[in-house]
Amino acid sequence: MSHTVPNQYRSEAARTLRDLPKVRTSVTSATDNFNHNRLRAYGEIDTDRWRNWARDVKTHTLTNLDHYLEQAEKSLTANGVRVHWAHTSADALAAIREVVSEHDLKSAVKGKSMLSEELGVNAYLEGLGVHVREADLGEYIIQLLGEPPSHIVGPAIHKSLEDCQQLFHEKFGTPLDGDPDTLAQAAREALRAEFLAADLGITGGNFLAADTGTLALIENEGNIRLSTSLPRVHVAFVGIEKIVPRLEDLAGFVQLTTRAATGQPIGNYISLIQGPQHRDEVDGPEEVHVVFVDNGRTNLLADEEAWEALRCVRCGACLNICPVYRQTGGHPYGWAYSGPIGAIIAPGILGLKEAMPLPYASSLCGACADVCPVRIPIPELLLHWRERAVEEGLAPKTEELGLRAYTALAEHPQLFSIGGSLLRKLPWQRGGRALPVLSGWTQERDAPDPSSRSFQSMWKDGIK
Amino acid sequence: MRVSLFATCLGDQFYADACADAVRLLRYHDVQVDVPFGQTCCGQPAYNAGLRREAERMARHTADTFEDAEYVVLPSGSCAGMIRCFYGRLLSDDPRVKALTTRTYELSQFLVDVIGVTRLGSGLSGRRIAYHHSCHALRELGVRDAPLELLRGSGAEIIEWVAEEECCGFGGLFSAKLPEVSAGMADRKLETLPEVDMVTSTDGGCLLQLSTRAARRGDGPQFRHLASVLWEGLDQ
Numbered sequence: 001m002s003h004t005v006p007n008q009y010r011s012e013a014a015r016t017l018r019d020l021p022k023v024r025t026s027v028t029s030a031t032d033n034f035n036h037n038r039l040r041a042y043g044e045i046d047t048d049r050w051r052n053w054a055r056d057v058k059t060h061t062l063t064n065l066d067h068y069l070e071q072a073e074k075s076l077t078a079n080g081v082r083v084h085w086a087h088t089s090a091d092a093l094a095a096i097r098e099v100v101s102e103h104d105l106k107s108a109v110k111g112k113s114m115l116s117e118e119l120g121v122n123a124y125l126e127g128l129g130v131h132v133r134e135a136d137l138g139e140y141i142i143q144l145l146g147e148p149p150s151h152i153v154g155p156a157i158h159k160s161l162e163d164c165q166q167l168f169h170e171k172f173g174t175p176l177d178g179d180p181d182t183l184a185q186a187a188r189e190a191l192r193a194e195f196l197a198a199d200l201g202i203t204g205g206n207f208l209a210a211d212t213g214t215l216a217l218i219e220n221e222g223n224i225r226l227s228t229s230l231p232r233v234h235v236a237f238v239g240i241e242k243i244v245p246r247l248e249d250l251a252g253f254v255q256l257t258t259r260a261a262t263g264q265p266i267g268n269y270i271s272l273i274q275g276p277q278h279r280d281e282v283d284g285p286e287e288v289h290v291v292f293v294d295n296g297r298t299n300l301l302a303d304e305e306a307w308e309a310l311r312c313v314r315c316g317a318c319l320n321i322c323p324v325y326r327q328t329g330g331h332p333y334g335w336a337y338s339g340p341i342g343a344i345i346a347p348g349i350l351g352l353k354e355a356m357p358l359p360y361a362s363s364l365c366g367a368c369a370d371v372c373p374v375r376i377p378i379p380e381l382l383l384h385w386r387e388r389a390v391e392e393g394l395a396p397k398t399e400e401l402g403l404r405a406y407t408a409l410a411e412h413p414q415l416f417s418i419g420g421s422l423l424r425k426l427p428w429q430r431g432g433r434a435l436p437v438l439s440g441w442t443q444e445r446d447a448p449d450p451s452s453r454s455f456q457s458m459w460k461d462g463i464k
Numbered sequence: 465m466r467v468s469l470f471a472t473c474l475g476d477q478f479y480a481d482a483c484a485d486a487v488r489l490l491r492y493h494d495v496q497v498d499v500p501f502g503q504t505c506c507g508q509p510a511y512n513a514g515l516r517r518e519a520e521r522m523a524r525h526t527a528d529t530f531e532d533a534e535y536v537v538l539p540s541g542s543c544a545g546m547i548r549c550f551y552g553r554l555l556s557d558d559p560r561v562k563a564l565t566t567r568t569y570e571l572s573q574f575l576v577d578v579i580g581v582t583r584l585g586s587g588l589s590g591r592r593i594a595y596h597h598s599c600h601a602l603r604e605l606g607v608r609d610a611p612l613e614l615l616r617g618s619g620a621e622i623i624e625w626v627a628e629e630e631c632c633g634f635g636g637l638f639s640a641k642l643p644e645v646s647a648g649m650a651d652r653k654l655e656t657l658p659e660v661d662m663v664t665s666t667d668g669g670c671l672l673q674l675s676t677r678a679a680r681r682g683d684g685p686q687f688r689h690l691a692s693v694l695w696e697g698l699d700q
Contacts, residue, residue, distance in 0.1 A: 014644035024648065323631045327648035361642065363635025363649070364512055365599035386514030395514060399637065403510050407518040410473075410504040411525050424477045440640030444647035445676035451480035455471045459499045463484045 003148065004334040006346060006358050012332035013361075023158045027150070027329040030157045034320040037263025038371065044265070050256050055375040057253075058311035061243055062301065068210040068243045069292065075213030076290055079275035084291040089119045095291045096121065096202075096235055100130055103233055103287075105200040109191075111217065111224035112136035113204030114152055114314055115237045115293060117336040118349065121202065132202075133194040135223035137187055144171060150330040152337065153261050153316035158329035191223070201227035201285065205238035206257065206313070208290070209247040214274055215290065216250050218258060218267040225269050234285040236273070240292050241301075241310040253313065260373035261315035300348035305384045309344045311374040318368035318378060324361055333358060340368040344381040352385065353394055359385035398436050417456060424450035466496045467574070468533035470526075472543045472668070473505040479539065479668040482689035486539045486571055489695050493579050502529040507554075508546040509636050516554070523547075523554045527561050535578065536568040539691045541601020541666045544570040549604045570601055571691055572666055576610040582617050585699035589619035593693070594660040596653070596674065597629045598667035611666055611690055618697020627656040634673035650677035654684055662686040664693045 004012050016023055061068055073083045086092035099105070108130055110116060122132045122143075134143040138156040141164060142149060149155030156164075164183055168174045172186040203224055207216040215236055217224045228234050244253060250272070258264040277284030300306045319325045319339030330338030337345060340362060346355035359382050368378040389395040409416050441447075467490055471483040487497050507522025526547065530536050538544040547568045555561040575581040593615055601607040612622055633639060633649025650673055657663065662685050665671055671687045678684025 010642055010644070013642065017644050017648050028652070323633065323649045323652065324642075324645055326652070327645050357641075360638070361645070363599070363631050363633060363638045363646070365631035365635070366603040367599070367629075367631065370603065383512065383514060386512070387516050388514070390514040390516075396641075399513055399641070400515065403513050403515050403518060406505070407507075407510055407515070407521055410507075410522060413502045413504055416473075416504045420473065420477045437637065437640040440643045441676075444643040444680065445650075445673070446679035448478060448672050448676050450478050453480060455476045455480035455483035456499065456501075458480055458484055459487075463487050 004331070006334040006350070006355050008334055009332050009357055009361055012334065013328045016328040016332055022160055022163075023329050024327055026158055026160045028326050030154060031320040031326050034154075034262060034316070038260060038317055038320070039263075041259035041263035041265065045259070050252065051373055051375055053252060054256050054313075054373055055311060057244060057249055058374050061245055062241065062307060062310050065240065065243065065301065068245055069240060072208055072210040072213060072243055075211060076275075079213045081213060081275050081288045081290055084289060086291050086293045086295065089293075089295050092119050092237060092291050092293045092295065093121065093124045095289070096125070097128060099233060099235055099287075099289055100125070100128060100200065103199070105130060105233060107131045107133075107194075107198045108200040108202055109133050109135045109194055109198040109223075109227045109231065110139075110202040111204070111219065111227040112139050112155065113202065113237060114149070114336055115204045115239055116202060117149060118295065119237065119293070121237070130200070133191070133198070135191055135195070135227055136219070137184060137221055137223075140187055140191065141167065148331065149336070150338070151316055151319055152314050152339075152341075158331070195226045195230050198227075198231040199233065201231040201234045203227055203234070203236045205236050205242050205290070207244050207250055207253055208238055208242050209250055210243050210245050212247040212274070214247050214250070214272050216254060217271040217273065218254055218269075219271075220264075220268040222269055225271050228271055228273055228285070229283055232286045233289070234273070234287070235289045235291065237291050237293055240294055240297050241312070256373045257313045257315050260313070260317040260371065296349035300345065303348070306344065306348060306381055308376050309341065309348070309381055311376055312341050312345070313374060314341075315373055317371040317373065321367045321371050322362075323365060323367070324363065333361070340378045340382070341376070344376075344378060344385065347385050347388070352388060352392060355385075356389065356394055359389065402436070417454065420454060424454070465494070465579075466498065466534040467537045468530055468535065469497055469499050470503055470506070470530065470536055470538045470543065471499065472538055472540045474668045474672070475539050478672060479689050482539055482668070482691040485689075485695035486537070486691040489571075489575070489691060489698075490537065492698060493575070493581060495579070500529050500533070506543040506546045508543060511546065511550060511554070512636055520554045523551045523561065524558070527551070527555070527558060527564050530564055531560055533564075533567065535574065536564065537571055537574045538568070539571045539666065539689065540668060541570045541598045541605055541607060542669060544568055544573075545600035545604030570605055570607055570666055572611040572614055572694075573605060573607045576613055582613060584614060584618040584694060584697040586619040587697040587699060588615065588693070591620045591662070592623050592660045593620045594623050594625045594657060594663045595628060596632060596663055596665035596670055598665055598670045599631050601666050602629060607666070614694055615664070615697070618694060620697065623658050623660050625656065625658055627653050632670045632673045634669045636669065639673055646673070647677055650674055651681070654678055654681065657684070660685055662688055662693070664688050664690050666690045
């Protein structure tokens with residue numbers, strides 16, 4: 001339900017910075033908090049060991065993914081869960097359509113799920129006449145505003161308290177200076193009625209243990225707990241990379257994910273879904289469906305380098321630390337997953353051409369790799385996609401030709417030295433600023449003040 | 465001890481005085497300095513643009529140029545990082561490259577880790593200095609303490625800066641391709657900058673970005689290259 005596409009990244013980012021300066025303030029302040037909390041939470045455990053363990057378990061699982069997916073299907077089926085396989089987003093949507101029409105479902109509550117954003121579940125179900133209500137507070141806010149999420153973990157991260165006060169004042173009549181608790185209470189009351197009326201609960205899945213068929217969901221608000229226990233049917237969309245081999249692996253992954261995401265030792269609610277309501281149980285849905293979604297993930301898996309991105313646990317730590325993301329929040333990226341992780345999975349899920357220029361939306365500062373709980377080498381993968389863009393003729397032509405010329409020049413020191421002097425003296429004047437790189441530079445900055453002579457000529461004359 | 469200085473393309477044209485100060489600093493510590501003719505660019509712009517073959521050519525050219533060097537020292541963390549961390553991947557079959565990567569150092573790293581300098585003088589007494597950790601010096605080379613030790617060892621007071629380890633938004637061509645976002649990143653640095661006499665860093669690219677953005681905004685202190693600041697730190 002993104003309103004733009006990745007190809008518009010530069011103009012959308014520039015527009016956000018120019019027209020919506022409060023977005024930068026809100027995102028910076030919220031991510032500063034996330035970072036501060038993550039740093040503290042990482043400091044409480046032997047994080048390097050945990051991260052190595054998590055990396056190794058995920059790598060092992062991805063290396064044997066066919067085996068674990070088959071095992072998961074068997075376990076889920078034995079638990080009474082109905083398993084669907086979706087190769088594409090259309091397949092995933094067809095799976096939920098079947099469930100909806102089989103049970104004549106009318107009203108859905110949805111726990112926060114980035115995969116459902118990737119698939120466009122809300123718009124699709126609304127098209128079928130099913131009412132869909134986002135039940136996570138942040139998702140609820142942006143649903144009321146008609147906006148896509150701006151962050152993997154904090155979808156309304158780009159909104160300030162004042163924005164929310166204004167919105168809730170208009171929708172629920174809360175005071176314009178209502179504190180966060182007052183606003184949350186208003187949302188809680190509105191959502192409670194939705195939970196009670198819903199016949200379909202939709203979620204994603206943080207992890208799925210292959211040996212026991214256990215679906216693990218992490219949250220803080222209890223909306224996922226309600227979405228998976230009150231409505232009579234529960235549909236979970238689960239990316240095929242979300243498998244872990246054993247139930248006991250969840251203990252480490254759940255804690256590491258929340259520490260990386262929000263700095264919490266564990267989420268307020270951890271739901272371990274073991275199937276539909278059993279005969280001796282008093283609550284729970286009549287049916288549970290797991291839709292395993294590929295939607296381009298096997299493209300990533302088949303890539304000798306890019307597969308490492310599939311270890312991602314969607315904690316958002318790389319977004320929080322990313323100085324590029326922090327300028328604009330997630331909307332300019334033009335699809336569900338923003339920030340560094342979004343830029344390295346977009347080429348697999350959307351296709352490289354559609355993902356351009358996201359692999360270039362990074363200064364390669366490397367801060368993301370420092371914080372990733374599963375040690376995805378994000379800068380290397382950004383470079384990998386840039387190399388692929390060159391190979392496939394998708395890289396910007398002026399840049400490519402310019403750098404080829406620069407390389408040829410740099411192999412000839414004398415010419416390079418003349419070229420360097422020209423760069424120093426000439427082009428920063430008015431006319432030169434029309435050149436591609438220089439115009440980009442001087443648009444936002446003053447022209448630099450080059451040295452009066454090159455170091456190499458100083459060296460020739462002798463340095464005292 | 466003999467050092468071959470790699471001024472870098474940016475240093476040669478935009479930070480020539482700082483390169484000269486790097487020569488002076490090294491000579492002051494009884495290091496014999498040469499500047500091999502033929503040095504041009506480390507290849508990072510091509511590498512970061514995904515032009516692997518061009519980056520390989522530049523790596524080969526640089527390995528040729530510095531083949532006889534005992535040590536290679538750069539007044540840049542970014543270019544030193546390019547050589548140390550990525551040349552091995554580009555030219556894994558070239559034994560000269562392997563030898564080059566292990567004897568290449570960023571200037572402050574060389575002064576502290578190889579020569580063992582801890583104290584320079586008192587030339588920076590009373591100066592309040594903020595240090596910008598360039599991303600590649602910090603994260604690729606692991607250089608965090610060396611420049612601070614040298615600055616303190618020259619009498620400077622290092623002023624804590626909440627964004628000192630955040631990217632300035634330069635990123636080579638990134639700064640020209642996404643100038644609006646890049647400027648926002650520089651603004652974050654400038655907005656959080658405490659009251660100081662100057663900002664210094666080991667990377668000319670970062671200094672160029674921060675100083676020209678500050679000039680456009682009409683704020684900011686002096687931005688000076690670490691080599692020049694340290695040269696000033698000696699009791700001369």
